[in-house]
Amino acid sequence: MAELRIALAQTNPTVGDLTHNAERIAELCGQARKAGAELVVFGELAICGYPPEDLLLKRHFLEDNLRTVQELAGQCRDIPAIVGLAEPAEHGCYNCAAVLAEGKIAGVYRKVHLPNYGVFDERRYFLPGDSPTILRINGQQLALTICEDIWADVDLAKLLGGKARVQGLINISASPFHAGKMSLRQELLTERARQLAGPVCYVNLIGGQDELVFDGGSMIIDAAGKIIAAGRRFAEDLVVADVPLPAPNKKGKSPGKARRITVESKPPAKIPAIPARPVAKMSDLQEIYDALVLATRDYTMKNGFSKVVLGLSGGIDSGLTAAIAVDAMGAENVIALTMPSQYSSAGTCSDTVAMAENLGIKLINVGVQEVFEKYLEVLSEAYGSGQGGLENENLQARIRANLLMALSNRFGWLVLATGNKSEVAVGYCTLYGDMVGGFGVLKDIFKTTVYKLASYVNDKAGRAVIPASTLER
Numbered sequence: 001m002a003e004l005r006i007a008l009a010q011t012n013p014t015v016g017d018l019t020h021n022a023e024r025i026a027e028l029c030g031q032a033r034k035a036g037a038e039l040v041v042f043g044e045l046a047i048c049g050y051p052p053e054d055l056l057l058k059r060h061f062l063e064d065n066l067r068t069v070q071e072l073a074g075q076c077r078d079i080p081a082i083v084g085l086a087e088p089a090e091h092g093c094y095n096c097a098a099v100l101a102e103g104k105i106a107g108v109y110r111k112v113h114l115p116n117y118g119v120f121d122e123r124r125y126f127l128p129g130d131s132p133t134i135l136r137i138n139g140q141q142l143a144l145t146i147c148e149d150i151w152a153d154v155d156l157a158k159l160l161g162g163k164a165r166v167q168g169l170i171n172i173s174a175s176p177f178h179a180g181k182m183s184l185r186q187e188l189l190t191e192r193a194r195q196l197a198g199p200v201c202y203v204n205l206i207g208g209q210d211e212l213v214f215d216g217g218s219m220i221i222d223a224a225g226k227i228i229a230a231g232r233r234f235a236e237d238l239v240v241a242d243v244p245l246p247a248p249n250k251k252g253k254s255p256g257k258a259r260r261i262t263v264e265s266k267p268p269a270k271i272p273a274i275p276a277r278p279v280a281k282m283s284d285l286q287e288i289y290d291a292l293v294l295a296t297r298d299y300t301m302k303n304g305f306s307k308v309v310l311g312l313s314g315g316i317d318s319g320l321t322a323a324i325a326v327d328a329m330g331a332e333n334v335i336a337l338t339m340p341s342q343y344s345s346a347g348t349c350s351d352t353v354a355m356a357e358n359l360g361i362k363l364i365n366v367g368v369q370e371v372f373e374k375y376l377e378v379l380s381e382a383y384g385s386g387q388g389g390l391e392n393e394n395l396q397a398r399i400r401a402n403l404l405m406a407l408s409n410r411f412g413w414l415v416l417a418t419g420n421k422s423e424v425a426v427g428y429c430t431l432y433g434d435m436v437g438g439f440g441v442l443k444d445i446f447k448t449t450v451y452k453l454a455s456y457v458n459d460k461a462g463r464a465v466i467p468a469s470t471l472e473r
Helices: 018-034 053-057 059-075 181-196 284-302 316-329 346-359 369-383 390-411 421-426 447-461 468-472
Strands: 002-010 039-042 081-089 092-101 104-110 133-137 140-146 168-173 200-204 206-209 212-215 219-221 227-230 237-245 259-263 308-311 334-338 362-365 414-417
Touching (some): 002 018, 002 200, 002 219, 018 039, 018 081, 039 168, 081 168, 104 140, 219 237, 308 316, 308 390, 316 346, 390 414, 421 447
Parallel strands (some): 133 259, 140 168, 168 200, 308 334, 308 414, 334 362
Antiparallel strands (some): 002 237, 092 104, 133 140, 219 227
16 A cells, blocks of 8 residues: 655634745745655635635735745745645636745645535635546545535535546645534544545644634544644644545546646655654633633734733623633733722622632723713713613713723733623623623633533642632632
8 A cells, every 4th residue: 555644734814814835935944844744735815814704805915825825835845735825817706725846836726615504605706617627646646625616515526537547635624613613523534535535634723813813723533533643733834744545546437627747856864753643632611621721812912912801890701801811921921900999899899809810910900980980970961860871880881991991002012802602692791881892802701601611710720719709609
């Protein structure tokens, strides 16, 4: 049985930052070569980031995509590479996997199945490809696919010309995370490997992009459906493995419309075999927590911020948000603002101080009572007579939001909102008050999960980072 040493490079691209993304790809090409790989594979749209959305409507952006990949090909002459890009066309663009070899683009595969559901909107931007593409490298034949191509309800074996006509399959992806997604991927990839009677090499992006998180977890599955190598979750990684390939079935029917790309790769001097790399198991809470950390870090850093600020109330939501922020940015880059009023209890005030000390973050105390009373004085004539109610409760929340935004404007800090999904869903929050922030860390986390994650933070640290009184309140 033939073998091909393949490297899967899961990168964290920044949407639109073609130069930085290309530099990282070139760096990983060099690392793959040093590891003796004959082919290195990158994720979907790795050159421009995913999803580029309306950038794809700008002709110069598409042309810059292509030019950047052409220049990258010249830098990666030592090893064939597969890189995702948006390829300009006469009436739009294609979502492509470009094969780079010998200093040029040797050929491209154009994504056939364009998802248009949930968070995906690809039919708005991309033209569909119309044919499979076979990469012949060092005499071995691998089918090229992009993300949805293997999720779509199609007979891949029939599409690619029979089970063993193609010896293996490569899939470059930008597959967003949701709780439990990893097990779904493994089931799908295992099924595809068995359908084709050949290995599946799957590479995913990692990183946060607005409301999306990409969790990596790239993997290589052999013909029997066994995972022989796997990438890290929520972190960049380079996975290198010797991939066993079945002999091609010369009697199998070859796909008539298929494009064919032929390249040769001359690996360096023999390097010892790469040991099997198992899948790292993660609990449900661990993967959710790591997703929140990555999302917070990337949204902050990719938007040009280096520090974050949040209101720390002594409650469980702000405590969990602060813990996530510290893991994302480092304690020295997290500032908490405590803003007590006459209604703040001694318990919440003491818990606030304890949380800040436990996390090692700077705590600024700015009382809101004086400002609140001034508001009431200014509004007294307009309010008229009668007991104050909801309007005064919301007024305090809005004063706190103003203070946070003032510090944000003053020092260039990103404000983190601390509300959770349950409260926002039922309206248990204040518009222009505690909903204010540049990024809502817990926006997709139900209150019940907030409690579980807070306990997870303490278990992970081996101490009560978030005080027991906060968890029990």
